[in-house]
Amino acid sequence: MSTHIGAQPGEIAERVLMPGDPLRAKWIAETYLDDPTCYSQVRGMFGYTGRWGGVEVSVQGSGMGMPSASIYAHELINDYGAKSLIRVGSCGALTTDLQLRDVIAASGSSTDSNMNRFRFDGLIDYAPVADFGLLRTSVGVAERRGIAMRVGPILAADAFYTDRPDLYERLAQYGVLAVEMESAALYTIAARYKARALTVLTVSDHIVTGAKTSAQDREQTFGQMVEIALDTIVA
Ligand SMILES: O=P(O)(O)O[C@H]1O[C@H](CO)[C@@H](O)[C@H]1O
Numbered sequence: 001m002s003t004h005i006g007a008q009p010g011e012i013a014e015r016v017l018m019p020g021d022p023l024r025a026k027w028i029a030e031t032y033l034d035d036p037t038c039y040s041q042v043r044g045m046f047g048y049t050g051r052w053g054g055v056e057v058s059v060q061g062s063g064m065g066m067p068s069a070s071i072y073a074h075e076l077i078n079d080y081g082a083k084s085l086i087r088v089g090s091c092g093a094l095t096t097d098l099q100l101r102d103v104i105a106a107s108g109s110s111t112d113s114n115m116n117r118f119r120f121d122g123l124i125d126y127a128p129v130a131d132f133g134l135l136r137t138s139v140g141v142a143e144r145r146g147i148a149m150r151v152g153p154i155l156a157a158d159a160f161y162t163d164r165p166d167l168y169e170r171l172a173q174y175g176v177l178a179v180e181m182e183s184a185a186l187y188t189i190a191a192r193y194k195a196r197a198l199t200v201l202t203v204s205d206h207i208v209t210g211a212k213t214s215a216q217d218r219e220q221t222f223g224q225m226v227e228i229a230l231d232t233i234v235a
């Protein structure tokens with residue numbers, strides 16, 4: 001096992017879905033995968049492997065925020081040989097043309113995190129982006145499934161509760177669709193270790209209108225993004 005994942009070598013697939021919520025990982029595995037088996041419960045961060053369309057797929061909870069997600073992405077790639085990672089998360093919409101439960105694929109991820117400034121000595125504003133092949137495939141999958149998925153840039157924020165809503169307004173002026181808390185780290189680590197990554201999100205709450213879904217909805221009802229992610233990762 002690795003430091004934070006309790007799987008034996010070979011128990012994790014090369015294709016991994018990564019929800020922040022470990023109970024969403026359990027729900028995805030038990031709802032969508034054939035013959036799911038739980039390979040890790042370390043720290044309550046569930047990981048499962050099963051099959052989708054006959055292809056082995058794992059689902060690994062990654063926790064909230066970039067420090068946590070970075071640990072799981074790093075170990076999945078470097079200790080278990082994961083090659084494709086698709087985050088399936090919830091997000092807050094920043095623009096008024098988005099509604100609750102809309103699905104978004106994140107083409108790129110701005111961030112207020114210091115992790116990449118540290119990585120590049122504060123000299124480069126690295127631009128974390130999705131793997132183009134996965135992004136392109138996900139667009140085709142969404143079209144075939146009749147899901148109106150938005151594609152665009154998002155913000156990966158360190159804090160869920162912000163004192164600077166004015167910055168969210170400004171980001172929206174620059175076309176940033178939504179805020180979540182992991183994508184920039186996922187894209188950066190995947191690039192660093194030559195894996196592919198994509199983030200597919202469901203709007204769980206609206207920063208402008210204040211509308212929101214329940215915790216149970218966020219855990220167990222965001223099925224469209226899961227179906228897009230599964231079809232994309234096995235394509
Ligand atoms: O629903 P998940 O995947 O956890 O994603 C979002 O939800 C959490 C905050 O509520 C953060 O992890 C954020 O990125």
Ligand SMILES: O=c1cc[nH]c(=O)[nH]1
Pocket residue numbers: 090091092093160179180181204205207
């Ligand atoms: O990070 C997140 C996730 C959902 N909603 C938000 O406002 N922020």
